[in-house]
Amino acid sequence: MTALSNDLYFTFLSLRFEFGNHLKRKRILVVVAFAIIIPVLLMYVFPVHIPDDDIGKLIAEMNAPIQRAINSLDFSCFLMIYLTALLFASGSISDEFEKKTGLLLYPTPQRRVSIFAGKYLAALAAVLLVVSMIYIVVTAQVIGLYGMGSIPVALGKSYLAAAFYSCSVVSIIYFFSSIFKKALVSAFTGLFLLFLVLPGLQILMDTLELDKENWFLLSSHVNLITAVLNESRVYPEGLFHSTVQASFGTGLAVMIAYAIIFFVAGTWIANRKDMI
Amino acid sequence: MEYAIQTKNLVKRYGRRFTALDDISLNVRKGNVVGYLGPNGAGKTTTIKILTKLIKPTAGHAYINGIDITRPSPEVLGKVGSLIEIPGMYEFLTPVEMLTYFGRVYRIDKQSLDQRIKEILSLVKLSDWANKKTSKFSTGMQRRLAIAKAVLHKPDVLLLDEPVLGLDPSGIKDVRELIRQFKNEGMTVFLSSHLLGEVAEVCDSVIFIDKGKIIDSKTMKDITNRLASKAIRVEFSSPVSDDDVARIRSVKSVSNIDILDNNTLLIHFEGGLPASHQILRDLAGMNLEILSYDHDRMGVEDYYLSLFENESGAKQ
Numbered sequence: 001m002t003a004l005s006n007d008l009y010f011t012f013l014s015l016r017f018e019f020g021n022h023l024k025r026k027r028i029l030v031v032v033a034f035a036i037i038i039p040v041l042l043m044y045v046f047p048v049h050i051p052d053d054d055i056g057k058l059i060a061e062m063n064a065p066i067q068r069a070i071n072s073l074d075f076s077c078f079l080m081i082y083l084t085a086l087l088f089a090s091g092s093i094s095d096e097f098e099k100k101t102g103l104l105l106y107p108t109p110q111r112r113v114s115i116f117a118g119k120y121l122a123a124l125a126a127v128l129l130v131v132s133m134i135y136i137v138v139t140a141q142v143i144g145l146y147g148m149g150s151i152p153v154a155l156g157k158s159y160l161a162a163a164f165y166s167c168s169v170v171s172i173i174y175f176f177s178s179i180f181k182k183a184l185v186s187a188f189t190g191l192f193l194l195f196l197v198l199p200g201l202q203i204l205m206d207t208l209e210l211d212k213e214n215w216f217l218l219s220s221h222v223n224l225i226t227a228v229l230n231e232s233r234v235y236p237e238g239l240f241h242s243t244v245q246a247s248f249g250t251g252l253a254v255m256i257a258y259a260i261i262f263f264v265a266g267t268w269i270a271n272r273k274d275m276i
Numbered sequence: 277m278e279y280a281i282q283t284k285n286l287v288k289r290y291g292r293r294f295t296a297l298d299d300i301s302l303n304v305r306k307g308n309v310v311g312y313l314g315p316n317g318a319g320k321t322t323t324i325k326i327l328t329k330l331i332k333p334t335a336g337h338a339y340i341n342g343i344d345i346t347r348p349s350p351e352v353l354g355k356v357g358s359l360i361e362i363p364g365m366y367e368f369l370t371p372v373e374m375l376t377y378f379g380r381v382y383r384i385d386k387q388s389l390d391q392r393i394k395e396i397l398s399l400v401k402l403s404d405w406a407n408k409k410t411s412k413f414s415t416g417m418q419r420r421l422a423i424a425k426a427v428l429h430k431p432d433v434l435l436l437d438e439p440v441l442g443l444d445p446s447g448i449k450d451v452r453e454l455i456r457q458f459k460n461e462g463m464t465v466f467l468s469s470h471l472l473g474e475v476a477e478v479c480d481s482v483i484f485i486d487k488g489k490i491i492d493s494k495t496m497k498d499i500t501n502r503l504a505s506k507a508i509r510v511e512f513s514s515p516v517s518d519d520d521v522a523r524i525r526s527v528k529s530v531s532n533i534d535i536l537d538n539n540t541l542l543i544h545f546e547g548g549l550p551a552s553h554q555i556l557r558d559l560a561g562m563n564l565e566i567l568s569y570d571h572d573r574m575g576v577e578d579y580y581l582s583l584f585e586n587e588s589g590a591k592q
C-alpha cells in the first residue's frame with residue numbers, strides 16, 4: 001500500500017471517529033436543532049416590510065422572497081457558523097493535549113497529519129451540516145410562502161459563499177487549536193481574530209482611504225453571503241437603481257485562501273509539537 | 277545481536293538549561309521484561325515518549341526492532357503497544373467503540389477484531405463494562421482499558437510507563453499477572469517505575485536512571501545475589517556466655533559477631549547460603565538452644581535507595 005493511500009485511509013478513519021464522537025456528544029444534534037428553529041423564529045421576528053407608496057410596494061412585493069431569505073440568513077447563518085466552528089474546531093487538537101487522549105491516539109502507526117486532517121474535516125462537516133440545514137429551512141420557508149417558482153437563484157451563490165466562509169472560520173479556529181493546549185483559549189483567540197483584529201484592520205484601512213487595497217481581509221467579504229442576494233433584486237422596467245456589485249469570485253478566492261493557509265499552518269505546527 | 281529496544285546517545289533538552297536525558301544508551305533483548313527505574317523526574321517518561329514518537333530527541337537515536345524511531349514513517353509503531361502516564365479516555369465512547377477504532381488503526385480485520393476485543397476485555401477484567409461509557413470508569417478501570425488498547429494488536433514490544441500508578445493492591449497484583457502473561461506470549465516489556473519492589477517480581481533485569489543519566493544496569497539475579505544476606509540474626513532461649521561467643525567466633529566462615537542483647541547475636545559470615553547452613557549445623561552441635569535463625573536481609577527498596585544515595589553522594 002502506498003504512503004498516499006495509507007494517509008487517505010487514516011484520514012478517513014480519523015474523520016469517521018471524530019464525527020462519530022461529535023454525534024455521541026449530542027452537541028451536533030443541539031446545533032442542528034438551533035439551525036432549524038432560529039430561521040423559523042426569524043420569520044416572525046422580522047416580517048418582510050411592505051411600504052405604503054405604490055412603487056415601494058411593487059418593488060417590495062417583487063423582491064419579497066429575496067428579502068425573506070436575507071432576513072432569515074443575516075443573523076442565523078453567521079451565528080451558527082461561529083457557534084458550530086467553536087464547538088467542533090476549537091478542541092480538535094487542543095483536546096488531545098488538554099485531556100491527554102493524545103497519549104492513546106498518537107503512538108499508533110498513522111501519520112499525525114492524517115489524524116489532524118480527519119479532525120479538521122470532521123469539524124468542517126459538522127459546520128457544513130448546520131449551514132446546509134439553515135439553507136434547507138430558508139428554502140422551505142420561501143417555497144411555503146411564495147411558491148416553488150419564487151426561489152431566488154442567488155440563494156445557491158449565497159450557500160456557496162456560506163460554505164466557503166465556513167471553511168475559513170473552521171481553519172482559523174483549528175489553527176489556534178494547534179497552538180494552544182486548551183480549547184477555550186483556542187476559541188477565544190479565534191474569535192478575537194475574527195471579530196476584532198480583521199474588522200479593526202478593515203476599519204483602519206477604510207479610515208486611511210485604502211479601501212481598494214483591503215480585498216485580502218476576510219472581513220471584507222463576510223457580507224457576500226447576503227450581498228449576492230441583495231444584488232439579485234429585481235426592479236420595475238425603466239426604474240433607475242444602483243446596487244453595489246459583490247466581488248463574488250474574489251470573495252470566494254480569499255475565503256478559500258484563508259482556509260488553506262490556516263489549515264496548512266495549523267497542521268504544520270501541530271505536527272511539530274511534542275506531546276509533553 | 278538484535279535488540280527489541282535500543283537507544284544510542286539519546287539526549288533531550290528543553291531550552292538551554294534543562295536536560296531531561298543526557299546521553300542515554302540502553303539495550304533491551306527480545307522477549308525480556310526490563311524495568312526502568314528512577315525517582316520522579318529522572319527521565320523515564322521522556323525516554324518512553326521518544327520511543328513512541330510523542331517527542332523528538334535533541335540528539336541520538338532510538339530503535340525498535342532495529343528500525344530508527346526518529347524516521348518520519350510511523351509504521352514501526354504498528355509493532356509497539358504503549359501505556360504512557362495516565363492517558364485520558366474518550367469519555368463519550370464505550371470500551372468496545374474505542375477498541376474498535378484502534379483495531380482499525382492497527383488494521384485488524386473485522387471478524388478477528390470483534391473476537392480480540394472480547395478476549396482482551398476479559399483479560400483486563402472489563403467484560404461487564406464493555407458497553408458502558410468510559411466516563412463512568414474509576415482510575416483503575418481506565419488504566420486497565422489503556423492496557424487493553426496497548427496490547428490489542430498483539431505487539432512485539434510493550435512500553436509501560438508507571439503501569440501500577442494509582443492502582444489499589446489488587447489492581448497492582450492484576451497488572452503484575454498481566455505482565456507475566458505478556459512475557460509468556462513472547463512480548464518484550466519495557467516497564468518504568470519509581471518503585472523497585474513493584475517491578476522486581478516480574479523483571480529479568482533493571483536499568484536505573486537518575487537525573488537523565490543511566491547509573492546502573494543489573495539482572496534481577498545479580499540484584500538478588502547482592503541482597504543475599506551476609507549476616508544472621510540468632511536468638512537463643514537463654515543468655516549467651518562469653519565462652520559461647522568465643523566458640524561461635526571460631527566457627528569456619530564466621531567473620532564477626534555483634535551482641536545485640538543477652539539472648540541475641542548478629543553473626544557476620546563469608547560465603548553464600550552453604551556457609552550459612554554449615555554455621556547452623558555447627559551451632560546445633562554446640563548444644564546451644566536456638567529459638568530463631570534469620571538472615572538479616574537487605575530489602576530491594578534498601579538496595580534501590582542505597583544506589584541513589586551513593587549516586588548523589590558521589591556527585592557532592
